[in-house]
Amino acid sequence: MIEGEAIMASLAKDVDPKEFYDAVVGFDESDEAQEFYYQVMDMPTGRKNGDGSDETVRDRILKAYAVLFCEEYDLEPGAKAGVDEVADTADRLYIGGAGYDPQHWYRMKYHFPVIDDDNYDRFAALVLSDMNSGPLHEAALNDGDTLVVGEADPLHMTKEQRENQKVKSVSLNAGGDR
Numbered sequence: 383m384i385e386g387e388a389i390m391a392s393l394a395k396d397v398d399p400k401e402f403y404d405a406v407v408g409f410d411e412s413d414e415a416q417e418f419y420y421q422v423m424d425m426p427t428g429r430k431n432g433d434g435s436d437e438t439v440r441d442r443i444l445k446a447y448a449v450l451f452c453e454e455y456d457l458e459p460g461a462k463a464g465v466d467e468v469a470d471t472a473d474r475l476y477i478g479g480a481g482y483d484p485q486h487w488y489r490m491k492y493h494f495p496v497i498d499d500d501n502y503d504r505f506a507a508l509v510l511s512d513m514n515s516g517p518l519h520e521a522a523l524n525d526g527d528t529l530v531v532g533e534a535d536p537l538h539m540t541k542e543q544r545e546n547q548k549v550k551s552v553s554l555n556a557g558g559d560r
Contacts, residue, residue: 397422397425397439399511399514399515400515400516401418402418402419402422402507402511402515403508403511403512403514403515403516405418405419405422406419406504406507406508406511407492407508407516409504419504419507422439423438423439423440423443423503423507424438424439424440425438425439426438427439427441427442429442431460432460440503440507441462443503443506443507443510444462444463444464444468444503444506445460445461445462445463446506446510447462447463447467447468447506447509447510448461448462448463448467450510451463451467451471451474451475451509451531452467452471455467463502463506464502465497465498465499465502468497468502468503468505468506469497469498469502471531472488472489472494472497472505473487473489474531475487475488475489475509475529475530475531476488476529476530476531477491477518477521477527477528477529477530478521478525478527478528478530488509488529489505492505492508494508509529513529
């Protein structure tokens with residue numbers, strides 16, 4: 383579990399996290415949402431990447447996603463999650479508990495039928511912004527629901543396997559120290 387500052391707040395100081403979340407969710411329905419999303423993702427964070435280039439919000443989100451969800455890939459510290467890591471972990475994310483209910487299976491709930499080069503960073507941004515200012519954040523505060531990471535390949539598990547898989551809960555404590 384990661385505790386500390388809200389990741390989205392640390393990414394772009396001048397961006398309202400809820401407005402960014404709304405842009406990610408409304409990406410397919412609105413040109414304005416798409417424009418805002420790309421504007422935020424390309425903003426510099428004021429930090430440098432390992433190669434000396436300016437870190438963008440996109441870089442920061444992919445680094446945070448790697449830390450939170452890609453543990454089994456043994457990525458180097460500070461490495462970004464790539465399309466393969468995001469695609470491989472997307473089907474393992476559940477809200478509140480592992481199962482087959484589409485309302486609790488994160489990727490299905492947010493209509494990402496394919497995760498590829500065109501949208502893997504948007505999926506990572508959705509997950510992190512939801513944890514910080516979306517319904518997932520509200521559910522964690524009000525209902526105790528968190529994002530759960532299950533085992534690989536839940537689509538091919540039996541119902542019993544899904545119910546008995548090893549899971550870990552991931553949450554951010556927006557008010558605490560790191």
